[in-house]
Amino acid sequence: MTPGTLLQVTGPNGCGKTSLLRIICGLTTPESGEIKWQGAEIRSLDEEYSRSITYIGHRIAVKEELNSLENLRISSGLAGRELTHDQARQALARVGLAGRENLPARFLSEGQRRRSALARLINCSATLWILDEVLASLDQAAVTLVESLISEHLSKGGMAIVATHQELQISAGSFHRLELEPPTSGGTAPLGFPS
């Protein structure tokens, strides 16, 4: 990956897209091989690497009891990128949650909850974005928003790894696609009912 690159990871269900992304984050240890960041193994960099990445996974880390504003400010604070009240409001307005900032997340729809997770990408200074199925349950307007966020990020020299089946319309940076092959039955035997 070089600055300004988008890597789209595609492949059939169960081929290991999420596993790959989790390995790149450092959440899972690979069975073989290693992930390097600026020439050094990510395990040895640890917190320094964590500062350079942001990850949005399947489970989007939005607390049901907290409202969007609290969710955004707390998760940014935890990631070491504190937001002021106004910055957080603007970010939420951009993802289309203006007027719903004070609603606990359990009253939001799935799409709105995902939008509130996306608000973390605005004002996010991390170099590498790792987004897993980030377009799921989003409407067309939100998909366009994600695309423009990624484009902006790439034009600033950022990098992104996105696992999705949808086509991404990116206006800046260079685009690569990584297609993972379906799992072969050679490795681990598939589960099945006895005939």
Add this chain to the structure above:
Amino acid sequence: MFRWIVVRDLMLAWRRRADVLSTLFFFVIVTSLFPLGIGPETQLLRSIAPGVVWVAALLASMLSLGRVFQSDEQDGTLEQMLLTPQPLYLVVVGKVFAQWLVSEVPLVLIAPLLGVQFGLASDTLLILFVSLLIGTPILSLIGSIGAALTLGLRGGGVLIALLILPLYIPILIFGAGAVDASINGVSSHANLYLLGALLVVSLVFAPWATSAALRISLE
């Protein structure tokens, strides 16, 4: 960062007050059942008081411990915490500290009041309070290891009790021993110092073990 963890957990606890209160009521009810069941024999009640209050505190802390990491694991917040640019050690200390503030401090505060129904003298009530004040953070710290190890397992609640309760034995012995000594008119300093030493040791090692267990659970 530490501040964010503590503030967040306190906020969440406030929004789920019922969980916190249920632990407290459990403690109150369990300790109140003994005088009711045994009858008004002052001498007997006084001699079992330290053990009863301490065992009830252990069981009450088991109730709240299962929840320390559970909801964060389910909605993906724990993954995000692993990816924060701070040592996981600090994250764990923050979460355990918040859990202690929310679930254990109310027990410590109400314990002297419960001690009255066992006919404890005022200086013994003070020792009970101090021993719980030093002892309950150890319960939270050691319990967090079990909570991290059983994360995501079905029936984790029972498993955590089987894993952790044996480790609580030294705390129970020194904690109840301190109160017992005070009842018998002996100095309880030795027991309290030992509890303090256990607190320091568990503060150093428990978050480290919990961090390792969390990394394994989330792989």
